[in-house]
Each structure stands twice: as structure tokens, then as C-alpha cells.
Amino acid sequence: MREISVKEVENVVSSLCIKANKILPEDLKYCIEKSVNNEDLPLAKSINENLVKNLSAAQSMDIPICQDTGMAIIFIEIGQDVHFVDGNLNDAINAGVAKGYTEGFLRKSIVSDPLRRANTGDNTPAIIHTSIVPGNKVKITVAPKGFGSENMSKLKMLTPAATPDDIVDYVVSVVKEAGSNPCPPMVLGVGIGGDFEGCAILAKKALCRPVSKRHPDEFYRNLEEKMLKRINELGIGPQGFGGNTTALAVNIEYGPTHIAGLPVSVNVGCHVTRHASQTI
Helix, strand or coil: CEEEEHHHHHHHHHHHHHHHHHCCCHHHHHHHHHHHCCCCCHHHHHHHHHHHHHHHHHHHHCCCCCCCCCEEEEEEEEECCEEEECCCHHHHHHHHHHHHHHHCCCCCCCECCCCCCCECCCCCCCEEEEEEECCCCEEEEEEEECHHHHCCCEEEEECCCCCHHHHHHHHHHHHHHHCCCCCCCEEEEEEEEECHHHHHHHHHHHHCCCCCCCCCCHHHHHHHHHHHHHHHCCCCCHHHCCCCCCEEEEEEEEEEECCCCEEEEEEEECCCCCCEEEEC
8 A cells, every 4th residue: 555645636737727828738739730721811810820839928927827727627647556644635636726826926716606706716626536546556637628629518408319410510509609718729529428417527627638639449530530520520629710720629538428418528628638647
């Protein structure tokens, strides 16, 4: 049994909050750079060029990529041979978020009550998803989620009679309805299966998969490609001003479901679909 102090978890979460908000994953940055040459319209090309400049400016000036530094979404994979000591794990994760957002001068956007709207002042509490895995290591992924894109996300309970084309149509309809609101070009996380809440978590996990990695299952890989093609044919384009690049990538995650159901969720990410990971 390996002992890990929750203080170490706190420090890792803190540094990942800052890193994820300031440095975009290299493969996503490459997609944005590549999209410049995919545009025929001068305005679309110019917008994508400015997005690339923004990424470089954020890194060189050591400031957040986007002013919406998001709600802190934490995925923590805990080896079953790990024993946490020196305190409560969830408290440590939230302390790490508070530390990262305060010391990193990141915008604090969380309210304690959805209707009375009092800001908590430190961007906590985080949304924490834990899973138990083999081994004696702990992998922590921090995925700050801005709400311009989050607000455009949707979930639908389809019936088992729905075909793959019906699922594609639904995903495309979500993007069409969203229009310019999620600051395209977007990254789409699509969850298929599970139940009501499990389907949404699958979609959120999909957004944390590198955009350079296509689905290992050829059936779902082809579905990702079909969705991406259909979405980019909408012509919404960068920031909604028209163009060829409405989405940069579509990532699908699936899971077992009930014989009577077929949940599908679409978690929309803007071009700043941030995440950073570290293993302890």
C-alpha cells in the first residue's frame, strides 16, 4: 500500500489549474494553426490567425488564454493500492483549486447558490469525478470549462430505434442551434450510452481526449469523421462569421446502456478546450 499525502494532491491541482488556463494542448494549438490555411474567406482566415496570435501572447505574457477561466472540472484516477493521508481528499482538491485560482490571478466565477448567486470568492467547489483503477498511482486531470460553450451543450434520450445517422443529425443540430455562441471553431465531446448523468460524463471525458487521437474503434472513428464533416459543412465558421472551420474535432466516448435506452449528449467546447494532467 502506497501512502500519498493529500497536500501533494493539493499542490498538483493548484499547478494544473494555472497551467491549463495558460497553455493550450499542443495538438489543439496545431489544429488551430492548420485551420488558417483551410479557410477561403479572408475574414475567416484573419480570425483564425488572431486566435493563433492570442495563444502565443498568452504564453509569452504568462496570462490566461481566455478571460473565462472556467469552472474547475477534476478527473482523478486513484490506484486501488493508494492510501491518502494527512486529510480529506475532496477538501485537498478544492484547496488546490482555490490556491491555483488565487495565486494564478485567474477569474473566480463560481456562485454558491444557483439562484441567489453569491460568488464563493475562490472558484470552488470544483466538480470532482473519481474512479478507482489498478496500481499505486494517482492521475489528476484538470479541465477548466468556460460557460459560453457549456451553455450550448445538450443531452437527449433517444430510443434504441435511432440509427447512427440519427445520432449524427442530432449532434449537427446542436451545433447549428448554438451558432456563434460557443466561440467557434469548437471541439465537440459526444457521449453515447450509459444513463442520464453517465452519458454527460462520457461527453465531458471526450473533451479531455487529445484531438490528435481518433477513436480506437473504427466504427466510432468513422462516426467522428462523419460528424466533423457535416458540422463544417454548416458554414458557421470562426466566431460565426462564416467559413470552413466550424469545428476542429469531434471526440466520441461510449458506454453500456439499458436495452430500452440510447442517451446521447453533446458537450460543446470552444477553441480553448483546456485540460492538463499529471500523475503522482
